[in-house]
Amino acid sequence: MEILLVEDEPSVISLIERGLKGENHSISIAMDGFTGLKMAGLHTYDLIILDVMLPGMNGLDICRNIRMANKDVPILILSALNQTEDIVEAFNRDADDYLTKPFKLDELRARINRHSRKARMQAPPSNTITIDNLTIDRDSKHVERGSKAIVLTATEYRLLEYLMINKNKVLSRIDILEEVWGMDFNMSTNVVDVYVNYLRKKVDHPFERKLIHTVIGMGYVLRNEN
Structure with a gap:
């Protein structure tokens, strides 16, 4: 993979370079x-790894700027900030993954390999999913309910897509963390609940029929109650 690492700590740079050598x-x-932002605009990368606290411009602002021009490149935030609000804010800026420092090289390798596998997967030719009056086009990433277009962040879209693919199946928070965020990176966070609430405000609250349901003690399910 062609990887852009935006990091100002020489020890972390050296660790990652040595850890990925020969792969x-x-x-x-x-x-x-x-x-980092300039290099991301001038070259095509398979993965961008961003620290948050950087000289000149912080990693979350870089992430948002990259997303304005490139919606597809995977972005992994690598940061010492490990509170729920820090993680949620990163995904609100359309990051794809979040790994806290200090980290284990094996986990970083696993995440990089996962993004590599996803990049090699080809989308099926017919890629529209409709449940009730909710439709997503998996090619264009367009979402609408009824005749109303719904604007989602990249993370909100991945969560909705996962729920729709698994219509009527109760998905645990662990299931959702592993599929949507890639790893159970911090099982103590409530990031899943936060993002389900984000989705409900956009997908359910404006409409009479609710599609996203909580199964107490088990997780979440998308289904048409009617």
Whole structure:
């Protein structure tokens, strides 16, 4: 993979370079935010790894700016900030993954490999899912309910897509964390509940029929109660 690492700590850079040596990855380094954003715009990468606290521009602002031009490149936030609100804010900026420092190289490798596998997967030719009057087009990422278009962040979209693919199946928080966020990166956070509430406000609250349901003690399910 072609990886852009935006990180200002030489020890972390060295650790990642040594840890990924011999795994067929090419790593480009930027040690400040402005340089990282410029490199992301000039070159095509298979994965971008962003620290949050950077000189010049922080990683979350870089993430948002990258997303304005490139909706597909996976972005992994690598940060010492480990509170729920920090993680939620990163996904609100359309990050795909979040790994807290200090981290284990095996976990970083696993996440990189997962993004590599997903990049190799080909989408099926017919990619529309409809449940009740809710429809997603998995090619264009367009979501609408009735005749109303629904604007979702990248993380909200992945969560809705996962719920719709598994219509009528109760999904535990662990299931959702592993599929939507890639890993059970911090089982003590309530990030799943936060994002389900985000979805409900956009997908359910404006409509009479509710599709997203809580199964107490078990998880969440998307189904048409009628």
